[in-house]
Amino acid sequence: MSRRRCRPATMLAGLLVLALSALLLPPTSVAGTVATGTFHPRAVPLTELTVVSEQVAFGLRRPIAITGLPDGRMLIAEKDGTVRAYHPDTGLAAEPVLDLTARIDTSDNERGLLGITPAPNFARTGILYVAYTSLPAGTLTLARVPITAPERLQVLLTQEHAEYGNHNGGQVAFGRDGYLYWSLGDGGHANDPFKSGQNLGTLLGKIVRIDVNRTCGAKPYCVPFDNPFVRAPGARPEIWLYGLRNPWRFSFDPVDGSLWIGDVGQGLVEEINHIRPWQGGANLGWSCREGTPVFDQQQCRPGVRYTDPVFEYDHYNDNCSVIGGVVYRGFKTPEAWGTYVASDYCSTRVFALRPKSDGSYESATIGNFPTQPTAIGTDVHGELYVLSDLPGWLNRVRFERVQPASGGGATNR
Numbered sequence: 122m123s124r125r126r127c128r129p130a131t132m133l134a135g136l137l138v139l140a141l142s143a144l145l146l147p148p149t150s151v152a153g154t155v156a157t158g159t160f161h162p163r164a165v166p167l168t169e170l171t172v173v174s175e176q177v178a179f180g181l182r183r184p185i186a187i188t189g190l191p192d193g194r195m196l197i198a199e200k201d202g203t204v205r206a207y208h209p210d211t212g213l214a215a216e217p218v219l220d221l222t223a224r225i226d227t228s229d230n231e232r233g234l235l236g237i238t239p240a241p242n243f244a245r246t247g248i249l250y251v252a253y254t255s256l257p258a259g260t261l262t263l264a265r266v267p268i269t270a271p272e273r274l275q276v277l278l279t280q281e282h283a284e285y286g287n288h289n290g291g292q293v294a295f296g297r298d299g300y301l302y303w304s305l306g307d308g309g310h311a312n313d314p315f316k317s318g319q320n321l322g323t324l325l326g327k328i329v330r331i332d333v334n335r336t337c338g339a340k341p342y343c344v345p346f347d348n349p350f351v352r353a354p355g356a357r358p359e360i361w362l363y364g365l366r367n368p369w370r371f372s373f374d375p376v377d378g379s380l381w382i383g384d385v386g387q388g389l390v391e392e393i394n395h396i397r398p399w400q401g402g403a404n405l406g407w408s409c410r411e412g413t414p415v416f417d418q419q420q421c422r423p424g425v426r427y428t429d430p431v432f433e434y435d436h437y438n439d440n441c442s443v444i445g446g447v448v449y450r451g452f453k454t455p456e457a458w459g460t461y462v463a464s465d466y467c468s469t470r471v472f473a474l475r476p477k478s479d480g481s482y483e484s485a486t487i488g489n490f491p492t493q494p495t496a497i498g499t500d501v502h503g504e505l506y507v508l509s510d511l512p513g514w515l516n517r518v519r520f521e522r523v524q525p526a527s528g529g530g531a532t533n534r
Contacts, residue, residue, distance in 0.1 A: 165456040167473045167485035168525040172462070174491055174507065174516040178213040181205060181513035186236050186291075187498035187506055191244045195500060197508065197515065200233035201225065202253070204268075207515060209500075219249065219268050226254045229286025236293040236303075240265070250333070252293045252303055258283040261324075263293065263303050265333065277333065277341050278303070278359070280324040285309025288367040288385075292445075297378035298398070300345055301333045302361065304368035304382075311387060312417070313408035318364050319420050321356035326407065328368060328382070330361035349402030362396065364405040364427065370445035370496060375503075376459075383445020383463055384430075386411050391443035392430035393463055393474065395482075403428040431482050432474050434465075441467035444494050451503035454520040462487075462505065462518075464494045491516050 183200035190196060195207045202222035206214045227233045236252035243249070247268045255262040261282045266274040282289065288306030295301055307317040307326035317325035330348055337343040350356035367385040374381065382394040384405065390412030394405055405428050406412075409421035412433040434440060446463035461474045469489045474482050493510035497518075500506065505518035 163455065164459055164475065165522065166525065167460065167475060167483055167487060169522055170454075170457055170460070170473065170485075170487050170520050171523045172471050172488040172490070172518055173521055174518050176491070176514055177209070177506075177517050178207050178515035179513055180213065181508070181515065183233070183510055184508040184513060184515065185233070185495045185510065187496050187508055187515075188238050189498060189500040190239055191501055193501055195498070195506060195515075196237055196239070196249070198234045198237045198251075201227055202234045204234075204237060204249070209517075213515070219266070219271055221251065221253065221266070221271060221274070224253065224255055224274070226256045226259045228259065231287045231289055232259055235289055235291025238294045238301075241295055241299065250293050250301060252291045254282065254286075254289055255279075259286060259289075261289055261291075261305055263301075275341060278324075278329070278331065280305055282306075282308060282325070285314075290365075290368050292368065292371045294371065294373060296330070296373050296380070296398075297375065299332075299334070300330050301342075302328055302330050302371070302373075302380075304328045304365070304371055306367040306369075307365070307407065313366070313420070316408070316420065318366065318407040319404070319409065319422070321350055321353065321360060321363060324357055324359065326363060326365050327357075327360045328362040328365065328371065328380075329357075329359040330401070331359055347401070361401050362403050362405060364403075364407050364409075366407040366411070368445070369442070372445065372447045374448040374461075375450055376448070381445060381448065381461055381463075383443040385442050386436055387416070388436050389414060389416075390433045391436060391440060391465065393432040393443065393445065393461075393472070394428065395431045395461075395474075395476070396428070400428070405430075431476075432472065432484055434472070439468040440465045440470070444497065446497035447499055447505065449499075449503065449505060449520070451499070451505070453504060456522060457520040460520075462497060464490050464497065464507070466493055466495065466510070469494060490518070 184197045186198035197205045202225035203217040204219040206218045232254040234253045240248040261280040263278040264276045288309040290304035290306040292304040308315045332343040335343040344358040351358045371382040378398045380396040392412040408417045444464045448461045463472045471488045473487045474484045491509045495510045496508045
């Protein structure tokens with residue numbers, strides 16, 4: 122077969138077309154760029170980063186959960202049962218896009234609409250998954266609902282939670298494996314009154330994992346065959362992780378599929394856990410332990426392996442409740458790529474963590490969020506936003522480079 126020679130002028134024209142095409146292409150999503158392996162940022166030490174917040178919306182009523190949509194909007198859950206939409210080009214929409222107030226029990230400070238996440242095929246179906254405490258008795262409820270047809274809401278899974286109004290958990294999110302995860306608190310009050318954390322016979326104090334794309338018998342979901350307790354006598358097969366107190370917020374890293382959990386402590390320690398996809402069945406310790414310290418020796422069992430948090434901080438110095446965050450995978454600050462960011466509801470300190478190649482973690486405090494942060498989320502491009510509870514604010518967050526403080530200030534675990 123003969124070969125045709127490429128003339129220089131033709132080659133130059135072709136290169137010009139390719140260059141112009143690259144400039145005209147729409148921005149690549151975080152997931153797409155990660156999948157193709159085309160983005161290789163160089164992170165800097167955490168002590169060289171700080172966070173800056175810019176208020177972009179106000180007038181929200183106790184906003185407590187946030188999620189991004191493929192069309193660039195952010196959906197914000199308000200505690201009373203409404204969902205509002207924000208777009209950076211048009212601002213906060215005046216009317217809610219979804220109203221579930223007739224179903225929601227808001228009788229306690231911690232009850233209400235607690236978590237929202239879009240279905241992976243949301244652009245086609247408009248399906249939203251929601252977690253809330255339902256009327257009349259505060260039952261923890263996981264459901265799915267077409268955002269334009271709230272009357273078609275379908276309850277998937279419930280857990281009774283009538284005795285106390287606190288410790289409801291409430292995060293809901295899809296993992297990279299396509300399964301839906303949901304966090305539930307230990308039942309409330311203090312000292313794990315029902316001893317739920319170490320009890321595999323209840324969903325309280327757990328993170329569950331279910332397949333919502335199939336139905337099995339009378340259930341509107343299936344239990345994945347590789348869930349760790351599928352064949353354990355007396356155990357709920359939906360359980361993925363146990364030994365949690367109040368996992369208010371968790372998130373998945375879109376790059377490696379690992380799970381980051383902020384588990385609210387009782388009075389001594391607030392903790393952050395980092396669980397890899399192969400660690401299903403991990404026991405995070407409560408209420409044998411609160412963080413790494415022993416809390417209730419009677420709940421500790423010989424021969425049981427507990428998974429340590431990767432970061433913990435004391436419940437004092439204005440701290441009160443860890444707000445689990447997200448791993449930064451945006452593009453505006455490549456130096457921060459791969460950094461997990463969390464906060465505390467009372468102190469508003471911003472805690473940054475990053476895994477190291479030796480298995481330890483780099484950590485630093487890199488600033489403060491606005492008052493009363495309740496949830497940290499990302500838009501479709503991986504950029505950060507944070508909600509403020511009673512002020513009703515939405516803030517955009519960005520990183521800035523700073524000179525490291527004398528002495529460093531970072532801690533490793």
